[in-house]
Amino acid sequence: MRFRTGVLAASLISSLLAACASAPHADRTRTAKAAAPAPCPVDPSWDEPTAPRHIYANTWYVGTCAISAILITSDAGHILIDGVTDKAAPRIEANIRALGFEPEDVRYIVSSHEHLDHVGGIARLQRDTGASVVAREPAASALERGHSDRSDPQFLSVAKFAPVASVRRIGDGEILRLGPIALTAHATPGHTAGGTSWTWSSCEGATCRAMVYADSVTPFSDEVYRYSENAEMVAAFRKSLATIAALPCDILLTPHPSASQLLERLDPTSGIGLVDTHACRAYAATGSEKLDTRLSKERADRPGNVPSQKQPTPGP
Numbered sequence: 001m002r003f004r005t006g007v008l009a010a011s012l013i014s015s016l017l018a019a020c021a022s023a024p025h026a027d028r029t030r031t032a033k034a035a036a037p038a039p040c041p042v043d044p045s046w047d048e049p050t051a052p053r054h055i056y057a058n059t060w061y062v063g064t065c066a067i068s069a070i071l072i073t074s075d076a077g078h079i080l081i082d083g084v085t086d087k088a089a090p091r092i093e094a095n096i097r098a099l100g101f102e103p104e105d106v107r108y109i110v111s112s113h114e115h116l117d118h119v120g121g122i123a124r125l126q127r128d129t130g131a132s133v134v135a136r137e138p139a140a141s142a143l144e145r146g147h148s149d150r151s152d153p154q155f156l157s158v159a160k161f162a163p164v165a166s167v168r169r170i171g172d173g174e175i176l177r178l179g180p181i182a183l184t185a186h187a188t189p190g191h192t193a194g195g196t197s198w199t200w201s202s203c204e205g206a207t208c209r210a211m212v213y214a215d216s217v218t219p220f221s222d223e224v225y226r227y228s229e230n231a232e233m234v235a236a237f238r239k240s241l242a243t244i245a246a247l248p249c250d251i252l253l254t255p256h257p258s259a260s261q262l263l264e265r266l267d268p269t270s271g272i273g274l275v276d277t278h279a280c281r282a283y284a285a286t287g288s289e290k291l292d293t294r295l296s297k298e299r300a301d302r303p304g305n306v307p308s309q310k311q312p313t314p315g316p
């Protein structure tokens with residue numbers, strides 16, 4: 001494994017790098033914990049940069065203020081979860097370097113769901129790192145096309161993104177292995193049809209934590225799609241929420257850090273603990289409430305409240 005000794009902006013990160021260059025892994029993670037990145041602004045843009053953060057053991061936050069990107073490291077190479085936007089991709093790479101790792105050592109890139117804010121930077125990151133991109137259908141096809149299809153409740157309102165050259169398929173429950181890393185894909189459709197949550201174990205010494213990157217659980221849609229007219233999707237959504245609630249879950253991470261107060265939980269002065277074995281259940285319960293609210297609203301909004309036979313309009 002190579003570590004950079006080159007240009008770094010923040011003196012805080014410089015001291016971290018000095019430790020990285022010479023210290024074994026345990027010392028590297030300890031030093032990283034001392035880093036205190038500048039706080040993010042209130043309501044940041046997707047691309048608002050922020051310094052990388054140590055999460056736990058071999059797991060790091062390399063995303064922006066508003067969108068997560070998670071790096072899982074090993075001596076056999078690294079796995080990156082989510083690529084934020086095309087504009088933010090260079091910042092993700094800079095964050096990886098600032099931690100003392102090389103983007104070229106990223107072997108796999110996986111994602112939460114097929115929307116611009118989480119996969120828009122993957123094409124560039126794939127080109128720059130040479131990593132294999134791995135995704136579950138229908139997200140895998142969406143990545144190759146550069147846009148989702150009508151299976152996506154937000155299909156008509158979301159922007160296209162740079163297509164990814166080649167995507168390896170992974171199925172529900174399959175494990176992506178890289179050296180000591182075992183990353184499990186969990187099908188969690190609902191926010192999109194290709195929504196995927198990821199779990200792995202990160203260990204500091206003998207203390208291993210069940211890490212969960214749970215996909216977004218918000219039932220947003222464009223002006224045409226109605227969850228109440230897509231019983232299969234609603235059933236799949238409820239199953240996804242049950243899946244997330246049942247996961248072994250010590251540390252919850254989410255594609256939008258604000259959805260799990262992630263950046264606050266990574267700030268030791270916030271008083272909010274990083275480890276919370278109830279967090280996945282609470283996150284799923286919030287998603288369930290939002291889905292119920294959404295379905296009630298759709299029913300209330302129907303003309304005359306008469307059950308509609310209308311099918312959603314297929315997209316182009």
Ligand SMILES: [Zn+2]
Nearest residue numbers: 113115191216
């Ligand atoms: Zn989304």
